[in-house]
Amino acid sequence: MTEQLLRSSFGTAAAAYAEHRPDYARAAVRWALEPAPGLRVLDLGAGTGKLSATLVALGADVVSVEPDPAMLTELRRALPSVRALAGSAEAIPLPDASVDAVLAGNALHWFDMAAAGPEMARVLTPGGVLAGLWNIMDDRIDWVAALEGVSGSAAIGPRDTLRSWRTATRDMLVPRTGSSAPFGSTEQVEFPHGQRRSADSLVATLATRAGMLVMPQAERAATLGRIRAFLASRPETALGEFTLPMLTGVLRTRRR
Incomplete structure (x- = not known):
């Protein structure tokens, strides 16, 4: 299964993605922006606008860039006041030094960093922030850890749980061979988060993961059936709504 196939799968479920994927913990987004010299922010690989909406709520001047036409349509529908452009991390349609921060929500792992690193550095002002954010499930909770085992890696992968996301993401902003992106050292921090779900809506959320879509x-x-049966068997999830224990993890660096 190729990275390109996985990367391009989300447009087939753009409406479901917009409905079921969680937003990002505001404390995490604030921390990501904390050292930025201003509030001009690029949401790169913006999807349906989950992170863009939080940035707008925090008062940022946001431009969103997304390569998938179906995802971009959902973003423009949800956030008509946000400037939303077709483009990719490897070819950002913005001028040099035009933003103070580049943020990517559940997207940085899809970028070809050999090309995207220099592009992100190009559009950032000196001292600007580059940060990836991921919503991760808190598998310190017993039933969440058990759900991971039932679901398999296509639904809950190595960047999707607290126990594994740091290892899976820590080197993503280290320049690759041939890359001249002038970024400094990285930091990783997690912030408490949660999402109100029912068994049906959690199944629908997991169904939007790239591995599930392909x-x-x-x-x-069969996989969704196993997940549904598991949730029906657990007292934490069998009756009505519950809060899915989550965190928003942030990987942050700065342009020198």
């Missing part, structure tokens, strides 16, 4: 239909149905 599964053969029969295998996908």
Whole structure:
């Protein structure tokens, strides 16, 4: 299964992504922006605008860039006042030194950093912030850890849980061979978060993961069936709504 196939899968479920994916903990977004010299922010790989909406609520001047037409349509529908452009991390449609921060919500791992690193450095002002944010499930909670085992890596992958996200993301902003992106050292911090879910809506959320979207239909149905049966068997999730224990993890660096 190629990275390109996974990366391009989200447009097939853009409406479901917009409905079911969580927003980001505001404390995490504030921390990501904390050292930025201003509030001109690029949301890169913006998807349907989950992170853009939080940035707007915090008073940032946001421009959103997204390569998938279906995802971009959902973003423009949800946030008509935000400047939303077609483009990619490897070819950002903005001038040099035009933003104070580049943030990527659940997207940085899809970038080709050999090309995207220099591009992100190009559009940032000196001292500007580059940060990746991920919503991760808190698998210190017993039922969440058990759900991970039932779901499999296609639904809950190595960047999706607290125990694994630091290892899976810590080197993403280290310049690759041939890259001249002038970034400094990185920091990783997690912030408490949560999402109100029912069993049905949590199943729908997990169904929007890239690995699930590219599964053969029969295998996908079987996996979602196992997840549904597990949630029905647990007292924490069987009756009505519950709060899915989450955190927003942030990986941050600065342009020199």
